Amino acid sequence: MNLKYDVVIVGGGVAGISCAYNCAKKKLRTLLVEKENYLGGDVTGALVVPVMKNNNSNINCDFYNVLVNYAKKFDSQITYSDGNTGWFNPILIKNVFDQMLKNVGADILFESVPVNFKKNENFIEKVNFSFEALSLPIVSKYFVDATGNAELSKLLNCEFWSDTQMTQPPSLRFIVSGVDLESLANFLEEIDSDKNVTTTYRIDSQIHLSTAYTWDTNKKWALAPYFEKAVKEGVLKDTDRAYFQIFTIAGMANSVAFNCPRIQNYDKNNPIESSNAIIEARASIYRIYNFVKNYIPGFENSYISNIAPKIGKRETKRVKCKYDYTINDLLEQKQFDNPALVSDYPVDIHSDKKDGSTLHKVCSYMLPIESLKSKDYENLYIIGKIAGTDFKSQAALRVQSSCMSMGEAVAKDIFQNC
Ligand SMILES: Cc1cc2nc3c(=O)[nH]c(=O)nc-3n(C[C@H](O)[C@H](O)[C@H](O)COP(=O)(O)OP(=O)(O)OC[C@H]3O[C@@H](n4cnc5c(N)ncnc54)[C@H](O)[C@@H]3O)c2cc1C
Structure with a gap:
């Protein structure tokens, strides 16, 4: 078996699902690989609901809006009193994600992880995935790491940020x-x-x-x-x-x-x-x-x-990308030519020490697409909570609405280049 795609997304959390949905909708041959047998990542595995409300000027929200409509049909969404449409049911939404992706023609490969790869200089040619006892060599024009802990980037020996300032405790919901x-x-x-x-x-x-x-x-x-x-x-x-x-x-x-x-x-x-x-x-x-x-x-x-079957990890490895996005960019509201998202979610740092947590309110900020493009490989994108951001800005950018916008922005970028 030698499988060929335009784009292979590894990791079926909200960032990966959004990317796969938008790629497949644009008729790109799309594969989403997930190590569990369900989609949703933190939402379904760690029971993380609801979506934290973002400002109304966010961009790349098509996936989110379609998700809300699908979830309504599956009795798994309400709109809360503050207008937040992201109150989802973390169990039923597994089915919603499946149906959304199948309806746009994306292939899904469950219970698989990347195990080795072949590259040509700074291009990834092929990644081998394990499924049961099988080894599946998959060729693709583009690869996306959406694993929530940079598992694909680790395999590819990518460079990581080393600025972690403290350990934020995970939660068991x-x-x-x-x-x-x-x-x-x-x-x-x-x-x-x-x-x-x-x-x-x-x-x-x-x-x-x-x-x-x-x-x-x-x-x-x-x-x-x-x-x-x-x-x-x-x-x-x-x-x-x-x-x-x-x-x-x-x-x-x-x-x-x-x-x-x-x-x-x-x-x-x-x-x-x-x-x-x-x-x-x-x-x-x-x-x-x-x-x-x-x-x-x-x-x-x-x-x-x-x-929850999985613990919810706020803090993750973060991959070095073409643009190092820092807390100064966020606080100074730096403008970019190609923004992937616009948000005003605060810098939300959790500590396991009394009076150690901080929630710093901020004005509207942008994340550029360059912070989602790997520094090490020309055909590798990095999305979700592992994107190319420093410790403090990740504490604002990891919320679900931002992760979904990252996936959508990358799908558009891939489509333009394909
Ligand atoms: C405790 C907690 C509370 C939070 N509260 C909120 C909240 O209330 N509202 C909000 O909006 N946000 C909240 N967040 C943030 C948000 O939920 C997450 O940051 C976001 O869902 C992460 O999405 P992701 O797609 O980047 O990664 P994940 O959701 O982690 O998805 C990664 C996926 O990749 C898969 N994977 C991992 N390794 C491999 C591999 N080797 N091969 C194939 N697949 C692999 C995983 O199984 C998973 O499905 C919270 C986070 C935590 C941890």
């Missing part, structure tokens, strides 16, 4: 079902009447809501007394309350998605310690669940219905 949302919404509206961080929204007969609490002291958290009591009574460990955020889920009545716990002491250079940290995070989920069940109205008859 989970879902609790059987929640009485009426009772929870009433409670939250009562304790957080000035709407410090709580929002509640009634769509027809369905309640949607969101609230948060962290152990950082920079904000007056309405839930603080409940967390403090639970720590005092030994129901929660102090670190369990480092970060707590909940959202209801489109198409899942009476369910709440938890954007926590933060995984403490995850050290990517120490595999056994990291595995112990994941085990401890799963234990933390049980403590957080017991806390909400016993301290927060609405959770009395609830149960844990899902624990």
